[in-house]
Every structure is written in C-alpha cells, then in structure tokens.
Amino acid sequence: MVFLNNKILTERRSFFAHRFSMQKSVRQTLLMGTLLLATFVSTTLLSSMSQAATTADQWLIRFADAMYSYHYSGVLVYSREGQLDTVELSHDVSEAGEEARLSYLDGIPREFLQRGNQITQKISGETVASDRIHGRNPSGRFSGGLEQVKKYYQLQLKGQSRVVGRPSVVVEIIPRDNQRLGYRLWLDKESALLLKSVTLDPLSRELETFQFTSFAFTQRDKPLKKSDDKAAMPAASLPWLPEGFEVYMVKESVPVSETHLANMFSLSDGISTFSVFVEPLRADSLKEGVHQYGATVVVVRKVLNDNLAQMVTVVGEIPLHTARKVADAF
Template identity: 30%
Template structure:
C-alpha cells in the first residue's frame, strides 16, 4: 500500500477478515492468508463503492470500448454499461439491494462457504498476490487464482489499492494463455464518480432482471424431469430452478455456466457443436433421455472439455 490512508484501509480490511483467514489457513495449509484477506476485502468492499469510467474488453481479435457506471445510494446498487464502439447498445441494472447475497457472493466470501467444504474457494484455486500494475492512473495490487484442476480457468485481477475496485481482469486458459481481458482506460472512484452524469442514447437498451435466488424461475417447461449427473467440484446452483425448467445455472464463486435442455420432435444425428468467444463456450449435442430426444446446450465460462462432460452427464430423474 502507498500512503497512510491506503495503509489504514488495508489494515481495516485485514482486521475484518482475520478470523476467517486464520481458520482457512489452518484447514488449508497451502493457502496464502494475505491473498485470502485481499479476496475477502474485494468481495465485501468493492460492491459498496461508486465508480465510473471507460474500459476496453478484448476477446480474441475483438476489441470493444465501453463506459461503465456503478452507483451506490440509499443501500442500493445501480449499474449502466454502454457500448461506445460498434452497435449502439446499453445494459441497465437498477435498484439492486446492497445486502442481497447470491450463491456466488457466498462462495466468494470464503469464511461463509459451507457448500464448498472447509477450504472454500481455495479448495479449487491456488490464491496468491503479487506486485500490481498502474492501471488508469491508479496503483493496484495483483490477485492471482490458479485452478487446481482442468475443469476451470485461471484469473488475474488488478485491484485498486485504496478501494478494492477491480481495475483490470484477465481470464487464462491452458498454459496461461489469455482468453479475455478487460481494463479501465480511465476511472473515477468514490466521491469523484459522477452518478448523475448523462448517459448517451442507445438503439438497444436491455433492462437486466434480478430474480430472487430462492424462488423458482418461470423460464419455460422442458416437459422432462432432468438433472446433470456430474458437475465439477465446487459448483453449486445459482437459484431454485423448477424440476422441469428449461435451464439451470451453476457457479463456483468465480465461473458461471448454464445447462439448457430442449425437447425435440425427433432424434438428431450423432455430432456436436462448439462455439467459442473469449472465455465463453457454447457446447451443443443431441441426447436421448429415456425415450425422449433432447438438445442439450452448456453455455458459460468453462473449458470446452468441461462443458462436454457436463452435457454428456445430463440424466432423466424420477
């Protein structure tokens, strides 16, 4: 940390997470207590800070520029993401309660992650820190999450030293190959962020939904009772999908993927389809559940072999 204020804030973050980090270090000797404390500070503090700026998103040969506003007022969070290059489009998420906690948040906060066992997220990622870069004129600390198996990707985060806001993020594939990266080119944090700034108009505006994680989704009826017969260790359901739901989503606290099951009139010929963009894969294949032909699609930020194994394991249940 540089500067007295930053040191005080970092010590405060450590004091808030010391109990959970110490217990985790005892249960998982290979973990780094400093890295765990930083991850918990990121999970607890970054959401509660207002910030706005211009960022770039690199996915393969595609480069996009966007403006992002993350505002916090009256214990509620609102977000506005606008594309500045290519198609005019905008995503708006408003009135999200600051204390609303989803399964991914619980898994990220390691001290309260019973779904993953004693080691929490550290049971599936080697978590460490390193000297950070200077991003958008702000000094950062680097947080690294290296997968302990072949079923998930690695992550490198550059977190603002003062606020824990994520300034730059990289998703790494096999051999440490960058698959996707975003970073702020300019950013204002806290009191410097202009929450009331005028947003540019957009041809397409999407209002992001906020379903309650404990309530079943009404997203269609597959006509079948089904479930994935295998999931990578550490992944849990993100919400209470109905037994006949067309799709279900899962997270390990970092990565998220969804499984879609669609009934077909007749069976497909053997084969599979794969589409990849950056870290996101869409894997599709035909299966027969009982006597019913179905199309199974796995979509999310996981390696293609993981998606294939999840799709192959979909089973009909009674």
C-alpha cells in the first residue's frame, strides 16, 4: 500500500479482524477493497503553497494539494502474490466531505462507498459492513508534516515515465531503516494525481502494485480549503514500537467477530501504518501464526501477563519481522 493519507485506512484494520468469522474469499475482499480506497482517496495537508515541482518534496506537496483540486475516476488493477483484481473507482471532495465509490469488476459484485466519515461495504447489493471513521487524522499520513516524514524516509525523484498514456514523474520513498516499507509512486505530470504505486519490502522487492488502466479527471473552479487537524494524540503506549511510530487512535471494545471484542491501537510514523488488537484469550480464539497479503502482514500471538491470558493481533503495512517484534513485546 502506498503512503497516501486516507481517513478509512484504519477501518480496514477493523474489518480485517472480522476475517476469521467470514468465508476466506469474502474477508479478503473486504480487506482489499478498503485498502484500494485507502490508496487512492484523500491526503493530508502538507503545505498551503502551490508551485512548479522540481524536487521530490515539491511533487509530494503538489500531490497532497491535487486531491482537493480535482475530481477523478477510472479503472485500476491491483496485483499481489500472483493475484489480479480489476476495480472501478471514482472520487470527489466537497464541503460536506469526501465521496468515493469502488466497485470490483471481477467475480461476485462487491462495492465500497465512502460518504463523509461513513464507509459501507456491499456484496451482491447487500450491506455487509458499515462504520464511521473516528479519531484524529486517521491513518496519520503526513500527520507530522514533511520534515517529520523525512526523519525516517528519504524522498527521491527517479525521473519520468508514462502510465495509462499520460506523462508522469516517479517519486521514491526509501526507508532509513529496515522497520518500515518503501514506496514508488507515479504521479501525473499535469495534475500530480496518483497513477500507479508499488510497495517495496526492505530488500526493495515488490509486494503489491496499483495501477490505473483508464483515467480521467476534471479540475475544480476553486480548490477546496484543506483542514489541518491539530487535535492531541491519544495518551496511550505499547510495550515496544519501532522508532518514529506513535499511537494516533485508540478504540475500545471493537467487534472483531460475532462474539469477540478487542481494544484497538492504530499507529503511524507519518507514512506507514499498522494496528494492534488486544482481547481476552478464549477457547475459540484464533490460533497463533503469521499471514501476509501483499504488503499487509498479520501476526497473532497468545500472551500471559499476571495470570491474564490475552490474544494480540498485529495488522498493517510493516515488515513481518517488525510486526513480530511488536507482538512479542507484550
């Protein structure tokens, strides 16, 4: 997944937690559908200035501004682990908030809708999940500003290319350590909107790719004013976190199955995000193990502290060894 700031990325962590009470194909659909919205929907304010971009920093500033300056739509493909999905996406922003619609074009009809802070998933026309977006600047993309991001990532301009017949520039986001993933972005040269993204592991191997195969956009007469949420971070901490990651949202008693509730902690370093679910250990709890779906990893671990048995699940876009270390610290 790329580093775009999306207000529903954290909700896909919660929906992913439902995966063990659903048929596998359905639960993966919910995860990947919300992930796609997370990739191509909104960004956080980086800067109020609009300028001709000549550096990677300037292109990312243009990219952040573009989400409030254009309506766009198209068909894109999502590839990971040899699997390919085709989806149709439209996105707009108004004074009332964001509106986005993502529909799978293959297999069972599946659709994801966002209207303001409400996100809804439908399968064959039937609503299967719906929730509201909560918390401060959900997903934390660029939440600390560009200078904060640059403490943990190098930003490089990698030249020019073409995607879906349009001239583009390539920006690479390179981690300064092995505790986070890297990203390569193709931005439309005219609008600075995202045309393609590749997520890279610490060895620069491709984990997943998003790419438009058809793309259209229209410019607004007047760009919308962007909000800059200055709300305080939650007063919460975890036993161990990689440097730079902070808790930006805490939700108690999140439903993770039909009968289970968990406390959820969402974390970000300004680009990469992950969530931790902590719940009491039960006879029907999940089995310990690790899973990976493209760039998203899942680590499930049982822990015993002060005679209290708990289940810890780490879900997010971080390297597997990082997720394991977060879980093992409990």
